[in-house]
Amino acid sequence: MAKQPPAGIWQETGPWKVYVEVLGGRDIVDNKSPYVKLALGSTEYKTKQVSKSIVPAWYQEFEFDLSNSQQQLHCQLYDHRKFGSDSLLGEIAIPLGMVVDGIEKDEWFDLVRTRSGKIHLKILAEGPNAEKNRQEKGAPTPSIGPAKRGAKHNYQAKKYNDSKQCKFCQSALKGMFAKSFECTVCQTGACNSCYTSPDLKVQYGCKDPKAATPQMSAKMGQSVMNFYMNYTGRDKDGKLVVKNLPQEWKELFKAAGVKPRELKNPDTVIMLLTAMDKHKETEGAGGVAPVAVGGGAPAPPAANDGPEVICRAKVNYDYPAQQEGDLSISVGQTVDVHEKLDNGWWHGTVNGASGFFPGSYCEELPPEPKVVAPPPPPVRDDDPAPPPTPA
Secondary structure (H helix, E strand, C coil), X not given: CCCCCCCCHHHCCCCEEEEEEEEEEECCCCCCCEEEEEEECCEEEECCCCCCCCCCEEEEEEEEEECCCCCEEEEEEEECCCCCCCEEXXXXXXXXXXXXXXXXXXXXXXXXXXXXXXXEEEEEEECCCHHHHHHHHCCCCCCCCHHHHCEECCEEEECECCCCECCCCCCECEXXXXXXXXXXXXXXXXXXXXXXXXXXXXXEEECCCCCCCCCCCHHHHHHHHHHHHHHEEECCCCCEEECCCCHHHHHHHHHHCCCHHHHHCHHHHHHHHHHHHHHHHHHHHHCCCCCCCCCCCCXXXXXXXXXXXXXXXXXXXXXXXXXXXXXXXXXXXXXXXXEECCCCEEEEEECCEEEEEEHHHEEECCCCCCCCCCCCCCCCCCCCCCXXXXX
16 A cells, blocks of 8 residues: 655645744743744744743744745744844754645744754644645634634724733833824734734734624523533632533543633633534434533443553653643653544543643653463373263
8 A cells, every 4th residue: 555645735836824823942941031033935033032931931923925835934042142142042944844734733843953942833824725624634723823813903003191001011001202002993002012013913813892792592502601600610819710520521622622721712612512412413313312511410421441542651741730621740650641632632541530731741652562361281192081071
């Protein structure tokens, strides 16, 4: 059987829009004010500088034009210096030909020319085959790109007389020499530094407060309310957390690639409730007990010997659970992995506890050799014959 060539835009005709979000880094040493420089062709962007940290975070998104799929995205990590040239801490060149049109790539990349360090990027190419690929692969809507961010802001210069802050960097917008801007539609405020930034999170995301909100059915509205009443609560800081989640919902989360923390968005709950209703229609009619929607005692799961272990992984970085449904893992532990989601999260078990954790924090171990039972001893000629069976 002929080997299939790797998927990617390398074998397609563009053009494409390439969206890159710089999320963060880890194991970054000898830095004071690290920032990331991205370059594709003649287009270059820089992230903001962050304070000294071995795990810096930027969460900025940028847009590039791409016409040649053989090009590479160059990512360089620098440390800003007050005197002299900025210091190069590490870099990597990423071939964009291996990115699939319309499918988001979420990955930690190892930096070269450095003692240690990784950079976390999301990369999305949007071209002629993007929507078709998402439909064929059943991929979710990308988490980056203008389609996810919403409409573009309509910024106009504005002088503030109150204590309003920039939405993106929290700097004060009031001041004698402050140059500030406000979106005329949603009243989002931005300082001059953020306003001039190419970061898509600053430029997009406008939501008209006067726009009509789509109306949902009374039944769906009650189901959403029941879900939040039964399965959510508030922690000591007032943040929404998921609790007492039934097994049916956990299984649906895995199938949909949704993490519990995403339920803070009611649209996600509506999507899952709709999937539950479809499950009732297709499975309930065939004699399978339907899944409860939005509350009520769930049916007990069928007895089994536990979920299938597809591989085992060694933990290289600590990850403390952030929400119910997460799995806390520590360096050196070995996790039994049950499932790998397309968004980079894995589901596994360690020390009797199960949940989700970032797969990039682990290293998959090679499969263990199967133990073959020894053959039975041979029958010797001098062995006594078995006693006759009584009539």
